[in-house]
Amino acid sequence: MAANLQTTSPDPAVFSVKTRNFGSIEVRSDQIIYLEPGLLGFTQYRRYVLIEHHQEAPFLWLQCLDKADLAFVVIDPQSLLPDYQPGALAQAKRDLAVECPEDLKVLVILTIPPGKPQEMTANLMGPVVINLKTRQGRQLIVEESQYSHKHRVFPG
Amino acid sequence: MLILTRKSGEGLFIGDNIRITILEIRGKQIRLGIEAPPNVVVLREEIYRRIQEENLQASGTRDVDVKEIAQLWRQE
Numbered sequence: 001m002a003a004n005l006q007t008t009s010p011d012p013a014v015f016s017v018k019t020r021n022f023g024s025i026e027v028r029s030d031q032i033i034y035l036e037p038g039l040l041g042f043t044q045y046r047r048y049v050l051i052e053h054h055q056e057a058p059f060l061w062l063q064c065l066d067k068a069d070l071a072f073v074v075i076d077p078q079s080l081l082p083d084y085q086p087g088a089l090a091q092a093k094r095d096l097a098v099e100c101p102e103d104l105k106v107l108v109i110l111t112i113p114p115g116k117p118q119e120m121t122a123n124l125m126g127p128v129v130i131n132l133k134t135r136q137g138r139q140l141i142v143e144e145s146q147y148s149h150k151h152r153v154f155p156g
Numbered sequence: 157m158l159i160l161t162r163k164s165g166e167g168l169f170i171g172d173n174i175r176i177t178i179l180e181i182r183g184k185q186i187r188l189g190i191e192a193p194p195n196v197v198v199l200r201e202e203i204y205r206r207i208q209e210e211n212l213q214a215s216g217t218r219d220v221d222v223k224e225i226a227q228l229w230r231q232e
Contacts, residue, residue, distance in 0.1 A: 021219040036195055041208040042215070043197075057226035073217050073225075095194055110225070111214040117224035123214065126207040141199055141207060149210045154228055 020069040021061065022051065032065065033135045035128070040139060045070060062107065062128065074107040080122055080153060086142040089129070096131040096138070105130040105137075110153070118154050125149040
């Protein structure tokens with residue numbers, strides 16, 4: 001399974017993974033999130049980790065472990081829209097066997113046009129949902145007209 | 157592309173686990189029934205392409221962009 005991971009630490013559960021943005025990072029096997037299937041367009045890549053952004057902002061990196069230069073910036077949608085509650089979440093909770101509400105992590109992917117950070121958008125149509133207990137997740141597809149795939153984050 | 161002709165009520169299999177049934181043909185519209193395992197993504201083409209394209213655009217984000225949005229966020 002972990003064919004591209006090199007174990008450099010004496011602890012076999014810790015791997016060193018190369019990334020584009022962070023250089024080499026250490027990942028414990030119990031931090032790995034499995035997206036099954038992977039994100040649309042990248043379905044063959046399934047293993048990710050969440051990395052907190054170091055500055056005081058609610059952004060996280062969803063870093064792929066199977067492809068060093070594949071990483072997404074994500075945010076808890078509650079930071080953008082406190083009442084974000086797509087109907088598909090209920091089914092996703094069942095599919096992912098989420099037992100407690102606090103085990104469900106919902107994240108939306110951000111798109112930042114190069115050189116135009118003010119025009120950043122959030123993809124409210126394709127949230128990533130993760131069962132934190134099993135670390136299994138998937139990209140949910142939300143087809144409700146009030147949730148855009150290009151939701152503007154900062155005022156225009 | 158494989159092209160098959162089917163009548164209403166007929167179906168087809170893709171592999172062992174995916175079954176598509178022609179439920180109804182009404183004028184220019186057909187209704188399809190799709191049975192597939194939960195890990196298979198089934199979406200209308202335009203929705204699939206929209207999400208796929210958005211994921212592709214988002215995947216190009218650089219660390220410098222995140223530093224900028226973090227700064228903008230703190231100003232808001």
